[in-house]
Amino acid sequence: MSADTSLLTLLTTTPLFAVGLTLTAYLIGNGVFQRLKRPSWLPAILIAALLLAGALALMGLPYATYHQGATWLTVLLGPATVALGMPLYQQLPRIVELWRPLAICLPIAATLAAFYSLAIAWLLGSSDTILASLAAKSVTAPIAIGITEQLGGTVALLMGALLITGVATIPCVSLTARFLRIDDERLIGFALGLNGHAIGTVRAFEISPTAGAFASLGMSLTGIFTAVLLPLAWRLIGMGS
Amino acid sequence: MPALSGFLWLISYWLIGEVVIYFTALPISSGVIGMLLLCVTLAMRGRVPSSIAAAAQPLIALLAMLIMPGVVGVFFIIGELSGQWSAILIALLLGTLLSVVTTLWLLKRLIKPTHVR
Numbered sequence: 001m002s003a004d005t006s007l008l009t010l011l012t013t014t015p016l017f018a019v020g021l022t023l024t025a026y027l028i029g030n031g032v033f034q035r036l037k038r039p040s041w042l043p044a045i046l047i048a049a050l051l052l053a054g055a056l057a058l059m060g061l062p063y064a065t066y067h068q069g070a071t072w073l074t075v076l077l078g079p080a081t082v083a084l085g086m087p088l089y090q091q092l093p094r095i096v097e098l099w100r101p102l103a104i105c106l107p108i109a110a111t112l113a114a115f116y117s118l119a120i121a122w123l124l125g126s127s128d129t130i131l132a133s134l135a136a137k138s139v140t141a142p143i144a145i146g147i148t149e150q151l152g153g154t155v156a157l158l159m160g161a162l163l164i165t166g167v168a169t170i171p172c173v174s175l176t177a178r179f180l181r182i183d184d185e186r187l188i189g190f191a192l193g194l195n196g197h198a199i200g201t202v203r204a205f206e207i208s209p210t211a212g213a214f215a216s217l218g219m220s221l222t223g224i225f226t227a228v229l230l231p232l233a234w235r236l237i238g239m240g241s
Numbered sequence: 242m243p244a245l246s247g248f249l250w251l252i253s254y255w256l257i258g259e260v261v262i263y264f265t266a267l268p269i270s271s272g273v274i275g276m277l278l279l280c281v282t283l284a285m286r287g288r289v290p291s292s293i294a295a296a297a298q299p300l301i302a303l304l305a306m307l308i309m310p311g312v313v314g315v316f317f318i319i320g321e322l323s324g325q326w327s328a329i330l331i332a333l334l335l336g337t338l339l340s341v342v343t344t345l346w347l348l349k350r351l352i353k354p355t356h357v358r
Contacts, residue, residue: 049309160312228267
């Protein structure tokens with residue numbers, strides 16, 4: 001083991017090892033996802049995340065060391081979020097067509113997205129820290145991290161909540177859409193982005209560019225709305241004190 | 242090369258977002274501000290420059306990979322929260338189902354179906 005450990009120390013002196021690991025897990029995850037004929041209950045990101053966690057555990061590589069190297073990838077999350085402005089612009093005419101119903105739906109749906117889970121967790125006796133970590137579960141990662149820090153939650157648990165919420169949103173949306181007989185890609189996309197943040201948005205882009213644009217819109221509006229109102233609401237009910 | 246200048250545009254918008262946040266103390270991420278600014282700029286120009294398309298398309302396709310390193314962290318805090326997980330899972334899964342149903346139901350009520358397919 002000691003020889004392995006020193007090799008691991010050598011490899012992790014460069015961020016390229018963590019970047020390479022992430023790319024490998026992502027590519028294999030995608031390959032398996034395609035091979036399984038794109039199941040909606042098992043998105044590629046979940047397969048890849050499981051593979052990556054398994055690989056880290058097998059090698060005995062501490063998560064903190066990995067995460068430090070992977071910063072070289074995660075820093076791209078900033079420009080990638082900005083890039084979503086492009087599909088948003090391309091779908092602008094269709095969005096403008098629907099601005100009134102979307103403007104009514106968003107505040108209600110975004111509030112309830114946080115409220116339902118918080119109420120259930122609270123009823124089941126979760127601690128204040130856990131509640132604070134779950135509150136931003138439907139918000140895209142870069143915004144959600146800021147909100148969670150403000151509320152006093154754990155960022156690692158938030159990321160888990162984001163994964164579970166995002167992954168669960170996909171089958172929930174397809175089942176509910178079938179149940180309510182909705183086949184409008186705009187509505188499906190908006191619901192995916194509003195509830196399932198980046199993971200739902202990625203799924204929406206798999207459906208069509210229109211669904212993707214509405215998902216980007218839902219994701220960003222939910223992010224902005226929650227970022228502004230959640231910390232305020234938290235203070236009002238006296239959770240943050 | 243066009244992809245590179247497009248990438249510089251995206252980075253610049255993100256940095257402008259940071260500056261905006263610094264001066265306004267808005268609790269929004271600079272990525273979202275950059276995204277809205279990019280959308281407004283494109284709307285004013287009336288088209289997407291090929292350089293921005295060349296940089297934006299691959300980045301959007303990689304979005305899922307970029308959040309992976311953070312997401313993996315949850316597997317390493319499972320031990321710390323033992324005993325709490327069932328409550329957390331039930332809250333997230335049931336909460337998500339309820340909120341998806343509410344969202345879609347609301348949208349259906351508010352929008353007359355026009356069947357865009």
